[in-house]
Amino acid sequence: MTPIRRLVAITLGLALAGCASIPAPIGGSFGARTPADPGPDGERVRWGGPIVATEPGATETCLEVLARPLGPNARPNDTDRALGRFLACRGGFIDPAVFAAGREVTVVGRVVGRAPRTLGGFSYDVPRVEAEAIHLWPRRVPFDPRCVDPWHRGPWPWPGPGWWGPRHPYWWW
Numbered sequence: 001m002t003p004i005r006r007l008v009a010i011t012l013g014l015a016l017a018g019c020a021s022i023p024a025p026i027g028g029s030f031g032a033r034t035p036a037d038p039g040p041d042g043e044r045v046r047w048g049g050p051i052v053a054t055e056p057g058a059t060e061t062c063l064e065v066l067a068r069p070l071g072p073n074a075r076p077n078d079t080d081r082a083l084g085r086f087l088a089c090r091g092g093f094i095d096p097a098v099f100a101a102g103r104e105v106t107v108v109g110r111v112v113g114r115a116p117r118t119l120g121g122f123s124y125d126v127p128r129v130e131a132e133a134i135h136l137w138p139r140r141v142p143f144d145p146r147c148v149d150p151w152h153r154g155p156w157p158w159p160g161p162g163w164w165g166p167r168h169p170y171w172w173w
Contacts, residue, residue, distance in 0.1 A: 022074045025133035026108045035067045035084035038111045038127040045129065047086055048076040048106035054096035061094035062087050063134070064117070064126070065105060074106050075137050087115045090131040104137040 030046040033039045049068040054061065067083040068076040088107040099105070109132045114125040 023135050026074050026106050026135045028108070030108075033111075035086040035127050038086075041111055041113055043111050044109070045111060046070070046074060046106065046108045047083075047088075047129070048074065048104065048135075049082070050076065051099055051101055051103050051105060052085065053101060054094060054099045056093055056096060060089050060091045062089040062115075063094070063099060063105065063107075065107065070106065074135075076104050076106065078140065085117070085126045087117070087126050087128045088131045088134060089128060090134060094134075099134075099136060103139070106135045106137070107131050108133045 026046060028046070030044065031039070033043060033045055035047060038045070047065070047067050048070050049066045052064040052066050054063050064085060064087055066085055068079060069081060069083065071077050086107075088105070088109065107129055109129040111127050112130045113128050115128040117124055117126050
């Protein structure tokens with residue numbers, strides 16, 4: 001194998017290793033249902049979003065989740081767009097200190113009716129999901145774009161649209 005082919009093979013292998021993949025417990029194919037339109041009871045869904053509240057009970061723990069669109073790796077997108085709320089319940093104890101408000105989860109399970117909820121003085125029903133798998137995502141690390149370019153020019157390696165900050169005398173390299 002020539003050195004160029006070897007370099008291309010290594011580069012391609014590293015690039016493919018960095019691709020987003022869905023964790024095995026929450027993998028599979030699912031319909032386009034949302035908590036706002038959950039469909040019939042018994043339908044298997046994959047929904048996710050930030051946890052609003054964790055409620056341990058005598059035999060099960062329920063997570064109230066603000067649903068968000070899922071990205072290509074099944075992680076909830078960091079967006080203000082909400083798809084409604086849902087209640088994900090699983091037998092046993094889930095620690096509210098770990099599954100705290102604001103942490104992101106992706107849930108796979110079956111819709112088993114609706115649960116009454118109250119927010120302020122407003123009463124509403126949310127779909128209840130019997131969770132088969134709950135994936136807790138690591139906290140997001142804030143990204144500072146200034147760390148990429150020491151001269152704060154923006155995402156482009158040359159001055160142009162979006163350029164800001166002082167021009168460095170060696171801006172062309």
